[in-house]
Amino acid sequence: MESRENPVDPFDLVVFGGTGDLAQRKILPAMFKRFCAGQMPGESRLIGAARRELSSESYRVLVGEALAAHLPARPDGDTLAAFLARIDYVQIDGRGDTGWQDLAALLCPDRIRAFYFSVGPSLFGDLAQRIRAEGLADDQSRIVVEKPFGHDLDTAQRLNADLDRQFMECQIYRIDHYLGKETVQNLMAVRFGNMLFEPLWNSQYIDHIQITVAETVGVAGRGDYYQNAGAMRDMMQNHMMQLLCLIAMEPPAKFDPDAVRDEKLKVIRALDPVEPHHIIRGQYTAAEGVPSFREDVDNPRSKTESFIALRCHLSNWRWAGTPFYLRTGKRLKTRSSQITVVFKDAPHSIFGRESGRHNNELTIQLQPDEGITLDVTIKEPGAGGMKLIDVPLDMSFAEALGPEADGPDAYERLIMDVIRGNQTLFMRNDEVEAAWAWTDPIIKGWELRGDVPKPYDSFTNGPDDSSQLLRRDGREWRGIKR
Ligand code: BG6
Numbered sequence: 001m002e003s004r005e006n007p008v009d010p011f012d013l014v015v016f017g018g019t020g021d022l023a024q025r026k027i028l029p030a031m032f033k034r035f036c037a038g039q040m041p042g043e044s045r046l047i048g049a050a051r052r053e054l055s056s057e058s059y060r061v062l063v064g065e066a067l068a069a070h071l072p073a074r075p076d077g078d079t080l081a082a083f084l085a086r087i088d089y090v091q092i093d094g095r096g097d098t099g100w101q102d103l104a105a106l107l108c109p110d111r112i113r114a115f116y117f118s119v120g121p122s123l124f125g126d127l128a129q130r131i132r133a134e135g136l137a138d139d140q141s142r143i144v145v146e147k148p149f150g151h152d153l154d155t156a157q158r159l160n161a162d163l164d165r166q167f168m169e170c171q172i173y174r175i176d177h178y179l180g181k182e183t184v185q186n187l188m189a190v191r192f193g194n195m196l197f198e199p200l201w202n203s204q205y206i207d208h209i210q211i212t213v214a215e216t217v218g219v220a221g222r223g224d225y226y227q228n229a230g231a232m233r234d235m236m237q238n239h240m241m242q243l244l245c246l247i248a249m250e251p252p253a254k255f256d257p258d259a260v261r262d263e264k265l266k267v268i269r270a271l272d273p274v275e276p277h278h279i280i281r282g283q284y285t286a287a288e289g290v291p292s293f294r295e296d297v298d299n300p301r302s303k304t305e306s307f308i309a310l311r312c313h314l315s316n317w318r319w320a321g322t323p324f325y326l327r328t329g330k331r332l333k334t335r336s337s338q339i340t341v342v343f344k345d346a347p348h349s350i351f352g353r354e355s356g357r358h359n360n361e362l363t364i365q366l367q368p369d370e371g372i373t374l375d376v377t378i379k380e381p382g383a384g385g386m387k388l389i390d391v392p393l394d395m396s397f398a399e400a401l402g403p404e405a406d407g408p409d410a411y412e413r414l415i416m417d418v419i420r421g422n423q424t425l426f427m428r429n430d431e432v433e434a435a436w437a438w439t440d441p442i443i444k445g446w447e448l449r450g451d452v453p454k455p456y457d458s459f460t461n462g463p464d465d466s467s468q469l470l471r472r473d474g475r476e477w478r479g480i481k482r
Helices: 021-036 056-070 077-084 100-106 121-133 153-166 182-193 223-248 257-270 397-405 410-420 429-449 464-471
Strands: 011-016 045-050 087-091 112-117 142-145 172-174 206-214 279-284 307-312 324-329 336-343 361-367 371-379 388-396 454-456
Touching: 011 021, 011 410, 021 045, 021 056, 021 077, 021 410, 045 100, 056 077, 056 087, 087 100, 112 121, 112 410, 121 142, 121 153, 142 410, 153 429, 172 410, 172 429, 182 223, 182 361, 206 223, 223 257, 223 307, 223 324, 223 336, 223 429, 257 429, 279 464, 307 464, 324 464, 371 397, 388 397, 454 464
Parallel strands: 011 045, 011 112, 045 087, 112 142, 142 172, 206 324, 279 454
Antiparallel strands: 206 336, 279 307, 307 324, 336 361, 361 371, 371 388
16 A cells, blocks of 8 residues: 555564553554555554464454454455454563563564553563563664653663663653644644744733543543542643643744753743642532542542642742643543633723623643634624624644544654654653653642542533632633633
């Protein structure tokens, strides 16, 4: 199949944890779609590796079932058969001797090798060491690691050290799937591809910035993980932090991995510690047909948060004095992720007080219904004098771009970037550590004070205190009720 996309060289992709949930939901469907787009060139192969005893034949059946369950439409028979013919399986023990020789026998010497660690972080170091010891990797090989990358700064540093002993930083791809989302990359395109916004992109013109990532799902099925993580570790330390970086960073000199990551790192390092009264934590309660958070994590006294809202500041020239409000939670009213840039009022209103207060707002809707809206102030139509209203200049990407708006999903893009050797959309070791260095004292503060999250009704906007966080600054949240 010929590809319209940037070509990639032939590769062997080994997925450790190849029978697991992430592989089935994301990695295998993503690879199937890339195969259909012509991006598994030559004899490129996908090799599932896991502890489960399976033949390659049975693994192909599992892959077929995963695709049927997780692709929007059933794949057609011939294409599926051609894809499955590129798949093998090895039973392997990450900490033992089983399977490594079988894996070595499957790998082709002339292809790019990527090893995807879709397993818990406790196995990262062992896998990296074993891959090296077995001579399966050379300096062109890559490893891909999933979040959570550590539980705090100390564990993240140890993980980095374990990986660094075996691989160079340019071979390590730390995934934050938010960076692979089309609209998240659009943040950079909007800011640095247009002359319109950048001159106004600072505390002189911007009153504040809000970032909301709201989900309707709860944590059922991931209770054990989530009880130890909470919204702070699960979303704030990584996805929300990355959105903040892209919104707040200085223009990099080039769109290349280190130029972009250097600028993101500066944002994280410029973050002030957050005052305890600028953080609201919440926990969802039961609603009709859905259990409470405490039931979902099977811990009646859980102090873990399923919601967090906070106000933070960046100590640098561009953003001094501009608050950033970040909010994320589960079991909220709608699934909606958006960033709103609220500009300041015009310095003087020539229309008098009766025309009201008006300002511009730029809203970047990340998901669903990706698009950008700019609220501008105009005269209200009619003969009633000079009354002003705010109306949106609305650009829905689906309307503006048609089918082109449906780009590859985050995992498709990120895995192909691994094969191309492009690290721009992956987190560097110092970035991850800086994010933990900011997060750790916040979490330690809760532990020391014995903070308990505020209960909130499922399918609402979260705890009332979260609205208060903005109201006491004379502001309102945007976002969840679109
Ligand atoms: C994951 C978190 O990283 O991101 C989940 O672990 C969360 O808790 C998910 O639900 C959200 O991703 P998306 O792409 O659905 O917004």
